[in-house]
Amino acid sequence: MNDTLTLILYIVLGVAVLVGLATVLMRGPKAPPGGYSSTRDANDPADGKPSVDSPAPVAGRLVRLRERLARSNNMLGKGLLALLSRDKIDQDVWDEVEETLLMADLGSEPSMRLVEALQSRVRVEGTEDPAHVKQMLREELLKVVNPDLDRSLKLDGADGNPGVVLVVGVNGVGKTTTVGKLARVMVAEDKQLLLGAADTFRAAAADQLQTWGNRVGVETVRSEKDGADPASVAFETIKEGKQRGVDTVMIDTAGRLQNKAGLMDQLGKIKRVVEKEAPVTEVLLVIDATTGQNGMVQAKVFAEVVDITGIVLTKLDGTAKGGIVVAIQETLGVPVKLVGLGEGPDDLAPFDAEGFVDALID
Numbered sequence: 001m002n003d004t005l006t007l008i009l010y011i012v013l014g015v016a017v018l019v020g021l022a023t024v025l026m027r028g029p030k031a032p033p034g035g036y037s038s039t040r041d042a043n044d045p046a047d048g049k050p051s052v053d054s055p056a057p058v059a060g061r062l063v064r065l066r067e068r069l070a071r072s073n074n075m076l077g078k079g080l081l082a083l084l085s086r087d088k089i090d091q092d093v094w095d096e097v098e099e100t101l102l103m104a105d106l107g108s109e110p111s112m113r114l115v116e117a118l119q120s121r122v123r124v125e126g127t128e129d130p131a132h133v134k135q136m137l138r139e140e141l142l143k144v145v146n147p148d149l150d151r152s153l154k155l156d157g158a159d160g161n162p163g164v165v166l167v168v169g170v171n172g173v174g175k176t177t178t179v180g181k182l183a184r185v186m187v188a189e190d191k192q193l194l195l196g197a198a199d200t201f202r203a204a205a206a207d208q209l210q211t212w213g214n215r216v217g218v219e220t221v222r223s224e225k226d227g228a229d230p231a232s233v234a235f236e237t238i239k240e241g242k243q244r245g246v247d248t249v250m251i252d253t254a255g256r257l258q259n260k261a262g263l264m265d266q267l268g269k270i271k272r273v274v275e276k277e278a279p280v281t282e283v284l285l286v287i288d289a290t291t292g293q294n295g296m297v298q299a300k301v302f303a304e305v306v307d308i309t310g311i312v313l314t315k316l317d318g319t320a321k322g323g324i325v326v327a328i329q330e331t332l333g334v335p336v337k338l339v340g341l342g343e344g345p346d347d348l349a350p351f352d353a354e355g356f357v358d359a360l361i362d
């Protein structure tokens, strides 16, 4: 009898301990006395939106990045100045000047033009004073880089349409990176935009673009299907962009250069389909400055397929052949509008002839 009573007592006590424990565990974290003053954590953004990067201002970017350009292209300017500062400038020196320009990928015709212009000035003005030599070289370099070209980006649309920017170029030249960096430039200028991942051959390319967009709060239209029709993604992007009333729609394309006919089919179709919705305002061809003549050949194929309106020259920080700026402009008859000077998110600058020449010879 006594044993039964003790057993019952133990059972009751056990149940009481379990119930107590469960109550404590299920109650969850305790609010501070007086409750929370806000529904946000201290480090939540004030407007409740996910935090985004603030891209660096665009003005003065080439000046900020000039150091990099000067570092890689210093030999060109220094070499030319040294040659022009010699006591006696004979034909051998002029040959060396021309060789230096050719080595920097300036192209044969512009190199010859520059040498002839310098030759005639040296004959007339002389080269006694180093400051004068520098000034002369600066002016003649500037002429071949051509400060008069219209390098403005056509990012705005008309008649209620968004501006439509197509970004084309061979794989690996820095297309997606450029779209990402350019999106940051536009965000820094308070533009509303939408990105389109029409590089559907590689799912990672769309991911990469989306990541760039997310960092600055810009959305990306993409297809979940690998190998989907790039033109249909481009079309959807424009349609969506129009509905949202964004300022600019920017489309990253795939640049597989299997052959000219294939490329023409693909880019031609994208452009045709897009233009059913809104006119294309800018077609940027991205070229890797480190690829020299090879890059030029590819550039020509693209230029035959679509009407290029501007060049983006990437990786100019990684080559001593800055003369490629001139060669490309002369060959394609299209201005370099932007230059890539590094892998950082804000290492893209509007090209400016004066800043470029100063970086070469300072």
Ligand SMILES: Nc1nc2c(ncn2[C@@H]2O[C@H](COP(=O)(O)OP(=O)(O)OP(=O)(O)O)[C@@H](O)[C@H]2O)c(=O)[nH]1
Pocket: 169, 170, 171, 172, 173, 174, 175, 176, 177, 178, 199, 205, 254, 255, 314, 315, 316, 317, 318, 339, 340, 341, 342, 343, 347
């Ligand atoms: N140093 C340097 N690297 C750059 C520059 N622009 C792009 N890159 C690098 O070049 C590589 C290729 O860039 P992507 O943007 O993936 O090239 P893509 O043309 O889009 O290539 P796909 O996506 O394969 O079509 C990346 O490692 C970039 O960081 C630049 O201006 N300077």
